[in-house]
Amino acid sequence: MDFSQYFPIWDKLTSSEQDILARSAVMRSVEKGTVLHRGSADCLGLLVIGTGQLRVYSISDDGREVTLYRLFDRDICLLSASCIIESIQFDVVIEAEKDTKLWVIPPAVYKKLMSDSAVTANYTSQVMASHFSEVMWLMEQVMWKTMDKRLAAFLLEESGLEGGNILKITHEKIAAHLGTAREVITRLLRYFQNEGLLRLSRGAVEITDRERLLRLSE
Amino acid sequence: MDFSQYFPIWDKLTSSEQDILARSAVMRSVEKGTVLHRGSADCLGLLVIGTGQLRVYSISDDGREVTLYRLFDRDICLLSASCIIESIQFDVVIEAEKDTKLWVIPPAVYKKLMSDSAVTANYTSQVMASHFSEVMWLMEQVMWKTMDKRLAAFLLEESGLEGGNILKITHEKIAAHLGTAREVITRLLRYFQNEGLLRLSRGAVEITDRERLLRLSE
Numbered sequence: 350m351d352f353s354q355y356f357p358i359w360d361k362l363t364s365s366e367q368d369i370l371a372r373s374a375v376m377r378s379v380e381k382g383t384v385l386h387r388g389s390a391d392c393l394g395l396l397v398i399g400t401g402q403l404r405v406y407s408i409s410d411d412g413r414e415v416t417l418y419r420l421f422d423r424d425i426c427l428l429s430a431s432c433i434i435e436s437i438q439f440d441v442v443i444e445a446e447k448d449t450k451l452w453v454i455p456p457a458v459y460k461k462l463m464s465d466s467a468v469t470a471n472y473t474s475q476v477m478a479s480h481f482s483e484v485m486w487l488m489e490q491v492m493w494k495t496m497d498k499r500l501a502a503f504l505l506e507e508s509g510l511e512g513g514n515i516l517k518i519t520h521e522k523i524a525a526h527l528g529t530a531r532e533v534i535t536r537l538l539r540y541f542q543n544e545g546l547l548r549l550s551r552g553a554v555e556i557t558d559r560e561r562l563l564r565l566s567e
Numbered sequence: 568m569d570f571s572q573y574f575p576i577w578d579k580l581t582s583s584e585q586d587i588l589a590r591s592a593v594m595r596s597v598e599k600g601t602v603l604h605r606g607s608a609d610c611l612g613l614l615v616i617g618t619g620q621l622r623v624y625s626i627s628d629d630g631r632e633v634t635l636y637r638l639f640d641r642d643i644c645l646l647s648a649s650c651i652i653e654s655i656q657f658d659v660v661i662e663a664e665k666d667t668k669l670w671v672i673p674p675a676v677y678k679k680l681m682s683d684s685a686v687t688a689n690y691t692s693q694v695m696a697s698h699f700s701e702v703m704w705l706m707e708q709v710m711w712k713t714m715d716k717r718l719a720a721f722l723l724e725e726s727g728l729e730g731g732n733i734l735k736i737t738h739e740k741i742a743a744h745l746g747t748a749r750e751v752i753t754r755l756l757r758y759f760q761n762e763g764l765l766r767l768s769r770g771a772v773e774i775t776d777r778e779r780l781l782r783l784s785e
Binding site for chain 1: 625627628631633652653654655656657681682683684685687688689691692693694695696697698699700702703704705706707709710711746
């Protein structure tokens with residue numbers, strides 16, 4: 350994999366900026382389950398994802414989780430470099446949800462680049478705006494939608510990511526994505542099963558009526 | 568009021584950039600209740616607040632509201648210029664909560680400045696990061712805190728803003744700030760009154776035990 354193909358504004362950088370980036374970006378392979386960033390003490394750097402999937406989530410004092418957004422091939426992870434933007438005053442956890450290949454750009458290198466290059470600074474704003482938009486979407490979901498609709502939308506999203514109707518995911522995991530208790534998810538899944546929308550088995554959920562699940566999610 | 572005193576990065580701009588800004592920034596006085604921005608169709612420009620107070624809120628399809636954050640003297644309002652950052656994919660309403668004097672910088676002027684000046688682009692990132700942080704704070708409140716704690720925190724915040732123990736605010740308004748139904752707020756306020764934390768009268772809430780309200784909010 351060639352870094353220059355994955356860094357979206359590569360062609361807009363000067364050749365000396367390209368040199369600096371190419372020299373500093375370090376390719377890493379991380380296994381599914383690896384925690385790349387936890388809270389504001391960490392500042393690994395800007396991550397450029399080659400292939401894989403990261404989950405960015407918020408965690409409460411007593412360990413409850415809610416997924417803020419996910420990052421996929423060619424996405425940029427900015428919050429792993431939150432130390433370079435001092436006004437970012439919140440903590441997240443960033444975890445590889447699949448085996449992932451990514452480049453790490455050290456925070457000091459990226460910060461210098463941002464301060465010298467309006468192109469990079471504006472690009473960083475765009476990345477932040479897109480993460481901000483994901484969180485606003487979630488906020489609106491949480492504020493205005495009931496959990497059954499959010500669960501239906503989540504199952505459809507998962508099915509899109511996994512490319513099939515059978516989702517190998519526990520009720521516990523679903524609860525952590527949606528920021529609720531396992532019991533709530535189990536109760537809703539059983540209700541969905543009774544309605545013929547899906548079939549439950551050990552460690553898996555099979556979608557059997559995608560059409561109605563979609564209608565429910567809207 | 569002198570614009571240069573209110574624009575935080577004024578001294579870091581070149582004199583030609585300062586000229587452009589000084590020529591384009593238009594001072595406006597807006598009355599309490601004026602809606603400055605509603606949804607993505609609007610793009611008034613970057614707002615620099617001289618004195619006053621703006622409320623930035625999200626609104627559901629059926630008209631329910633939740634306050635995202637407020638802006639005060641010398642704050643910058645970026646979402647009123649959301650058209651200049653295309654990755655901002657969400658809608659908010661921005662309303663003057665008090666009579667407000669502010670400068671409007673037209674979106675095209677600010678966009679040009681951002682694209683030429685790394686200083687301005689990085690400053691814009693910082694402003695966005697601080698708004699993003701406010702929304703993350705709210706998200707965490709909504710996810711992990713019960714409404715009684717959120718109400719207690721809101722009453723204390725309001726009391727801080729108004730500078731006294733008597734808050735002239737309706738239950739309806741409080742509900743719109745917190746994104747819940749009026750009935751929920753009325754029930755909680757009555758409970759707080761029974762507990763001796765406050766006293767209710769027509770159109771007002773008087774805090775009578777600030778200490779315990781603070782403990783409850785934590």
